Amino acid sequence: MEEKNLYIKIAHWYYTLGMTQDEIAKRLSFTRQKVNRIINSLVDQGIVSITVNGYNTSHVSYESALEEYFHIRRVIIAESYDMENDFLPTLADRAAQFLESFLQTDMTIGVSWGKTLAAVISRLPYKRRSDCTVVQMVGAQNITGDRMLKSDEIARSLANKLDCACYMFYAPTVVDHPETKTMLMKERTIQKSYEWMKQCDVGLFGIGQLTKESTMFQRGFLKEKDISQLQEDGFVGDICMNHVRLDGSWDDNCMENRLNKAGMDILKNIPNVIAVAGGADKTDAIIGCLNSGVVDILIIDDLSAERIVKTLKIS
Template identity: 30%
Template sequence: MPEINHERFRLLVKICQLYYEDGLNQLDIAKRLGISRPHVSRMLAAAKSEGIVRISIHNPFSSEQELEKCFIETFGIQDAIIVDSSDSDPNKLHAQLGRTSAALIESVLMDGDIVGLMAGRTVASAAEELDYFAREGLQFVPLVGGWGSEGGAWHASSNTMAFANKLKSKYWMVHAPAVVANVETGILLRQEPEIDKVLQLAQRSRVAIISIGEVSEQATMVKTGNMSHEDITEVEARGAVANLCASFIDLDGREIDFPGKNRFIGLTARELRAIPNVIGIAGGAQKVKAITAALRGKWIDILVTDAATARAIIDFHRSNEAK
């Protein structure tokens, strides 16, 4: 090796040691050696390309991350976060998804954000698992009214209040049910100034945190009495497999039209889609069709789910091609 190349190699190794072993940043190295920061950056890149530096990552999450890549490629979403949860107990699964979502939410929220919240136990778990972190000017707002008159810690307004209390932030409430008895009442309630103000604010959300509801007799909207057996039978007959806010979507991800849609108090799926960052949190075998529909319709940007559900979604999607 010519002497000049030998000295260049020596400098390259020195820069690598300062950066990777001593923890100096590129600007510190540039000042220390009297060279430009872009030159330091080029030398670090050269060190990797020449094999002087080999980066090895100890990754205990490799199988889940392969699934995440598969979801991004298959459905064209922004990101997926998949956790390995072998526990089939719904409460423990909700807690795990909540912990994972809480870490994501901390990295996503920015000063001044308006954050829309949907009803759901997974969303409630995310609020429960959240630790305080400082953000200025956050506002939390429900995306729909209440699911039934019985008290619950997972109503949209309850979730809104829980997030706001954890982060010491301002919050708003919708003092109306998510579904009312008739269309006329629904139209009148949405015109109420206080309700309209909150729903208008919800449309300005930068981030939405939602659950993905299945359409069945076991769905929360049925168990709480908001929708009758006849209601759910009607939307199922029209092809509905998922509920997103105040809308229903079919297996191909298309929003469906149905006579009772004006009975709902809340944002529609199309209004939800206009929110820049929609985080969907859902898991469990009963949610496979619903999550698949939401992914096919690109109604969410980031999905948080468990590995067993993720594999079932991929299998279901591949064996039931969209029309």
């Protein structure tokens, strides 16, 4: 399914948008020869006749609009079937389909935490990738109830699905005092965790909104005064617990010296940062994270994609 969707998108780029084979190859990190073979097979596969068949044309339009506007490599839209309040199952299914083919041997994969990521990884099939490595990118959380929301459990679950090694980050997500983080950063085990983060080939993250409905607030990692201060400073959301403003900037964050996570400098150097996100309350958060320049691939539900396109008037 993932391969067919990719071939359909290549058909749209080549035949509808007039992109060259070199441009397509560069966007997908393929060789030109591979792109040429795919294009030559499109008619035989029934994907191309006079028009591009088998794909929601509005999805292709929104995907291309977002890719061009934010200068990101790829946008993948999941069908929500107009279920505004229950989009997560189909979004997670679509993300899992993509990851099944995207994750290759000998990759180092960094993960954060949260409901969306937990749903995605729970849907991934078991696929032996014993030479891969999974890295926990944010500190540990004491969460009651659904333990799969925890960053360490998400990392372990993905490593279990891939049958590979997992490197944990043994530090709390949030500390009360900046001095505590300063001391933790001197520990060799913490320093080693950051060395692993810097080796990641893939980063798999959700995007969080900055409201009282956010998981970070609901689980007690941010207090009401923290939310108020961040909002006053212009922040709208976070990726891997890095708060961003609508324009993508992340400087002068009052929480930065109390959060244990991979910073934006690390995320910027990961070759493949994949963000999975959706929901009406995350529109600004998603826009801010895309404007930050750290995201390479966005997997999003159709209603959220439509909202962003219309908000920015880019269709």
